Amino acid sequence: MNPTHLTADLNETQLAVVTAPTGPILVLAGAGSGKTRVLVHRVAWLISHEGVSPHAVLAVTFTNKAAGEMRGRIESLLGGPSGTLWIGTFHGLAHRLLRLHWREAGLPQTFQILDSDDQLRVVKKVVRAMELDETRWSPKELVYFINAQKDEGRRPKMLADEGDQTRQVMIKVYAAYEEACRRAGVVDFAELLLRSFELWRDQPDLLAHYQHRFGHVLVDEFQDTNAIQYQWVRLLAGPKSIPFVVGDDDQSIYGWRGARVENIHKYQRDFPGTTVFRLEQNYRSTATILNAANTLIANNSGRMGKTLWTDGARGEPIRLYAAFNERDEADFVITQIREWIRQGGKREECGILYRSNAQSRVLEEALLVARIPYRVYGGQRFFERAEIKDALAYLRLVSSRIDDASFERVVNLPTRGIGAKTLETVRDYARAQGCALWQASAATIAGGTLGPKGAQSLHGFLTLIERLAKETSGMPLHEQVDKVIHLSGLIDHYRKEKGERGEARVENLEELVSAANGYSPEEGSDLAPLESFLAHAVLESGEGQANEWEDSVQMMTLHSAKGLEFPLVFLCGLEDGLFPHQRSVNDIGGLEEERRLAYVGVTRAMRRLYISYAEQRRLHGIDQFGMPSRFIAEIPAELIEEVRPRVQVSRPLYSSRSGDTSGSRDTRKIEEPSHSSGLRLGQRVRHKKFGDGVILRLDGQGQGAQVEVNFERLGRKVLMLAYANLEPI
């Protein structure tokens, strides 16, 4: 083993982390400071210098992509396959455990994984079965409730009988949902984690085995762990196993899906003697960009504290553009991208980031018109497409007859004369008997409780599945898939669908066959290829647009930009209400998470950063007049240069430090029709009681004239212009 290539290109702190003596370690790694690098090198170091067996290492991440990258990098450092090393996502590893110990975990051997779509379907079914009003008991909210409970490790039984009636009902739905999952032999994502946690907690021998086996547990993106993931790590990293976690509290942006930054604090308490390292040297951005990021994030409270620095150049100022509206903003972005390309830059070096997906359309349209190729991240994933899910449902039924969600999905797809009435009878029977729809179908057919036509059609369906199971058993995986999509009638069904849509679906189904062909099950798995493939399909949803490798502009939300970097970055739509989002501004925790999101956005930029906001933005068909995001004011003014500054304006922004909001902005007079009062739409005004705000609407003239103002502190109010005494500012 060559020690120099492991340590040669590490800085002092990175080296200290990688070669640190064995013991609990917490690495606070700022954006662009080589976070994953340190983790990967640590693993390689343990194996090559500390004599740790790869067998004894467990490394956990959140996405398959990250896990794959990690494995690749470790292998290239070690110069060979990483073999028995366990690397994966929390869910992937939990799944692996449950497959190995399904009996101890109280699961059927053929248990299937429910994705979020399926989960919603099951909850809907439960709500209907309980005869609850779906408008009052929204299945979506119930799913949210159930997942939140599971993320915290709470079973229905553990939830106190107290609480108001609403909560009581939700708990009942939770319990009924669990029962439905048990009957169908399915496990949702949160359940994978909770169940494997309980497996360890309740089986001390098993836990001891894994604690003994995994001498080293490494966790990436630790700030994103939820309560149960933390408990899972904590159980494993008991007396024998040594934890090593890497994270950045300033980049915690997933609180809304259960992530708990506090786990970083907890960690230090739970593992006494933890050595804390800070990686603060940044290799990505210019000093200007880092300064902006540092100052911005300093507005948050309760941070672990970290200041990014670089020994690189100061770089260009951050450019700020005050667009008239969202179209103008998009045009601006395009002009700048053109300029970048003219100077020899590549399109793929440009990242357009925004807070919410709705913003992408206007930008896309502009890119389309400008004939600039682009790629939007976060589209629909391959395995989430309807036709693929249909095919998978057939395959799952072949593999596990009791999977009710799959049963419901395809009994009548393509239509084979099994209507609502037939299904209702079957469902009633299943409910009464507590059995799966499959058994209920057989029983109701035999019992003669169905109409003759329904019975015959249903029988046809059962026979079809049995036939598929029999004929495909022992076949190579891709032939199984091929056979199923053809014999089920899915291919024909979609072929009939008119237009490009149908064609695309048939192509996707064919793509599924080749995906199956290229699939090789994880090593050491004793699962049949089909079962293994099905689990893979749920856990690894597949990249959106796989092989479009044209040099293209990258568009995505700020959330999906985490972990990426671009030489040129646009942060679009920096308006209060949009970013920070309206739903977060009234709560300090929410606002701080938004600020971390802004921090993530700023730190994506390597060389050039543009920030833009629109004075007027059409959202959901209504024109909104927003104020520049407070985050802009939290960046030191001397780092910002306004693009195309307008005459007679010194600073169009309010300054954060002085709290002074009076810097008046020039709204373009040409486009804004003026009112007899001398006021304009979008104008900033002061009211002696309500404070400062922006004019949203001006109605009527003279005595009866009304004005709607969006006040900074109080939100929107409609006032009589004659009495409002508004003072333009």
Place this chain on the structure above:
DNA sequence: CATACAGACATAAAC
């Protein structure tokens, strides 16, 4: 049973 239309809904998203 496929299609058309009306109505609800609209923060972010991995597994």
Place this chain on the structure above:
DNA sequence: TGTCTGTATG
């Protein structure tokens, strides 16, 4: 404003 869902209709 645009998209998706569920229901009404032929």
